[in-house]
């Protein structure tokens with residue numbers, strides 16, 4: 001495991017041989033660039049804690065040179081593993097990881113300041129079960145996560161890219177949902193929330209069409225919590241009158 005603070009990510013991941021090879025069904029570019037200036041305090045915490053708790057996914061990962069992530073070594077234990085895609089400033093990440101100390105959480109985000117906010121909160125509150133990855137979640141899934149290894153994948157409020165001509169940039173597409181299903185353990189959970197009605201309809205259809213996923217039934221016990229806190233982003237959605245749609249799928253046994 002090695003960290004490369006500040007290394008740029010590569011949004012265009014090459015094709016894989018795991019059922020996700022059709023590039024048309026993978027996001028073209030799933031993120032906007034945002035200002036990532038850190039405060040002095042955030043910078044100090046970043047310099048002190050990132051080498052231990054963070055990993056910057058550089059060009060080598062996109063070229064396939066990065067070995068799969070050894071999460072057992074990184075967390076120092078074997079525990080159920082959850083990947084959160086696009087954690088923002090990590091409000092849900094921190095709250096859910098604190099509620100489930102027996103679960104390890106990998107938080108993936110491109111936005112450095114969001115990761116710095118989460119890192120500062122982890123440092124302040126002494127939370128031990130979160131690790132952070134700066135990079136494109138598509139690269140993380142393809143390059144760092146081995147098939148059948150995740151107990152959960154969380155995607156909370158993925159960028160909706162509302163204009164039709166930008167839909168190809170949405171993170172959740174046939175290819176990424178298939179990739180997530182491939183990385184989940186049998187019985188693992190895909191948990192998605194969105195406040196965008198059009199994206200919700202699309203996500204519901206994608207998840208239901210993925211043969212390795214099914215909606216949980218009344219007798220199903222979920223291996224991880226699906227209780228989320230209300231984030232600032234979600235509060236704004238509520239204020240704007242948007243309903244939040246929540247999806248849970250289980251990977252077939």
Ligand SMILES: C[S@@+](CC[C@H](N)C(=O)[O-])C[C@H]1O[C@@H](n2cnc3c(N)ncnc32)[C@H](O)[C@@H]1O
Nearest residue numbers: 030031086087088109110136137156157231233
């Ligand atoms: C609308 S925000 C939601 C943040 C957070 N999940 C929440 O509920 O407040 C979406 C986040 O996903 C991140 N994101 C978008 N595409 C991504 C990708 N391919 N890999 C990692 N993060 C991504 C963005 O930088 C942004 O912070």
